Amino acid sequence: MPTDPAVEDRVLATIDELAPELIDAVQRAVRIASIEPKYPGQSYDDLVGRESEVAQLVSAVHAESGAEAELFAIEPGRDNAVARLRGTGGGRSLVFNGHIDVVPPGNPDAWTTDDPFAGDHRDGRIWGRGSSDMKAGVLAQAYAAVALQRAGVRLQGDLCLAAVVGEEVGDHQSGTTATIERGYIGDVVVIAEPTAPPAPLSIVPVTPGLLWFTLDFVGKAAHSGFRGETVHPTIYGSELGVNAIDKGFIVYQALNALEADWAQTKRHPLFPNGKFGLLPGVIHGSPYGIDVPFSLAETLRIEYCVMFHPGDDCASTKAEIERCIERASETDSWLREHPPVVTWMLEWEPYVLDSDHPVLPLLERAHERAVSGTSLEGPATRHGFAGVCDATWYEQKGIPSVVYGPGDLRLAHAANESVSVEETIAACKTFALLAMDWCGVAEG
Numbered sequence: 440m441p442t443d444p445a446v447e448d449r450v451l452a453t454i455d456e457l458a459p460e461l462i463d464a465v466q467r468a469v470r471i472a473s474i475e476p477k478y479p480g481q482s483y484d485d486l487v488g489r490e491s492e493v494a495q496l497v498s499a500v501h502a503e504s505g506a507e508a509e510l511f512a513i514e515p516g517r518d519n520a521v522a523r524l525r526g527t528g529g530g531r532s533l534v535f536n537g538h539i540d541v542v543p544p545g546n547p548d549a550w551t552t553d554d555p556f557a558g559d560h561r562d563g564r565i566w567g568r569g570s571s572d573m574k575a576g577v578l579a580q581a582y583a584a585v586a587l588q589r590a591g592v593r594l595q596g597d598l599c600l601a602a603v604v605g606e607e608v609g610d611h612q613s614g615t616t617a618t619i620e621r622g623y624i625g626d627v628v629v630i631a632e633p634t635a636p637p638a639p640l641s642i643v644p645v646t647p648g649l650l651w652f653t654l655d656f657v658g659k660a661a662h663s664g665f666r667g668e669t670v671h672p673t674i675y676g677s678e679l680g681v682n683a684i685d686k687g688f689i690v691y692q693a694l695n696a697l698e699a700d701w702a703q704t705k706r707h708p709l710f711p712n713g714k715f716g717l718l719p720g721v722i723h724g725s726p727y728g729i730d731v732p733f734s735l736a737e738t739l740r741i742e743y744c745v746m747f748h749p750g751d752d753c754a755s756t757k758a759e760i761e762r763c764i765e766r767a768s769e770t771d772s773w774l775r776e777h778p779p780v781v782t783w784m785l786e787w788e789p790y791v792l793d794s795d796h797p798v799l800p801l802l803e804r805a806h807e808r809a810v811s812g813t814s815l816e817g818p819a820t821r822h823g824f825a826g827v828c829d830a831t832w833y834e835q836k837g838i839p840s841v842v843y844g845p846g847d848l849r850l851a852h853a854a855n856e857s858v859s860v861e862e863t864i865a866a867c868k869t870f871a872l873l874a875m876d877w878c879g880v881a882e883g
């Protein structure tokens with residue numbers, strides 16, 4: 440049954456009153472530099488504990504909503520903030536999920552501020568690492584629950600809140616999966632990752648899959664003065680030396696061709712054409728133990744991040760990539776004898792919600808109501824997510840999810856990250872309206 444419009448108006452007015460508190464909480468959360476301690480290149484011991492500080496901040500907001508709030512950790516110092524707002528009974532249950540770890544700030548010279556964790560509020564935005572991805576979303580969810588309480592609304596179904604660690608490295612065993620196993624589950628989940636582009640607050644029912652792999656090539660050392668003779672097999676060829684970098688580029692070109700093929704063949708209505716690809720994001724080749732080009736390179740490592748079509752899975756995509764590498768290696772006499780070693784580092788299955796799932800029309804309606812009268816006014820947009828997220832781990836436990844939240848993924852993981860205040864408040868309103876429609880509102 441649709442929610443009484445008078446009750447909706449009361450909740451929306453309460454969120455307008457709570458907005459300064461919500462924005463202040465986002466600023467305070469951004470100022471805690473909760474960099475994912477397992478992120479590559481980071482010092483775990485230096486960073487562990489900061490996620491718990493954010494969890495405490497979020498948990499205090501959870502408690503304000505009247506929910507049964509708790510902190511719990513799989514690894515010491517890495518608390519998840521979870522809560523259950525018990526319904527009066529008879530309604531559908533809902534989970535709000537978001538992550539509280541962030542990626543490192545990256546190149547400090549690329550930031551226009553001295554401190555990437557300043558959490559400034561200017562030009563209608565909150566600035567800092569983790570603002571878009573995704574402390575604004577986590578707190579918009581928490582304040583939606585507070586608004587329901589302040590407006591005197593009791594839900595019929597349970598509403599669970601889960602602010603989790605570990606998302607940025609797929610460490611769901613410490614974060615989302617741990618909260619599921621602790622009983623914070625529901626009939627559907629809304630994950631507040633930043634869902635622009637293409638439009639602010641897009642509704643995301645699908646994500647690609649992700650793979651990370653390394654390719655290790657070997658060469659054969661020789662004096663750099665023999666470059667010409669070794670590169671032309673008619674003189675010495677590989678009898679004298681082999682430059683691993685040249686061999687790696689044979690496979691690099693084959694993987695580029697596979698990517699070009701995907702742009703033609705791997706199409707999806709909710710993603711731009713050419714979306715799915717193989718990114719060679721790290722490359723390192725050199726003579727043994729030295730970074731000077733006075734000898735042929737004896738080793739080469741290339742690391743790839745693959746985003747693949749949601750209709751495929753990790754196993755079939757890995758097989759396709761391995762076949763491509765094998766076929767390229769067959770074309771070269773050295774690579775036939777010394778094929779590159781492929782090491783799979785991370786596997787993240789795609790996530791797909793049925794396009795006729797009943798949460799989608801309710802979320803669209805809630806969004807349109809929440810943005811009416813703002814610069815975001817208009818119908819909701821459905822789109823695929825540029826990255827992966829914790830929806831995968833809910834799906835693996837049989838729980839459907841949808842992704843919707845303030846912020847822009849183009850700003851996430853980049854310098855000068857920020858989030859729109861207007862979007863954050865609108866998202867909070869959408870979350871509250873959806874909770875009422877989905878869980879039902881108790882009489883009286």
Ligand SMILES: [Zn+2]
Pocket residue numbers: 538572573606632633
């Ligand atoms: Zn994120």
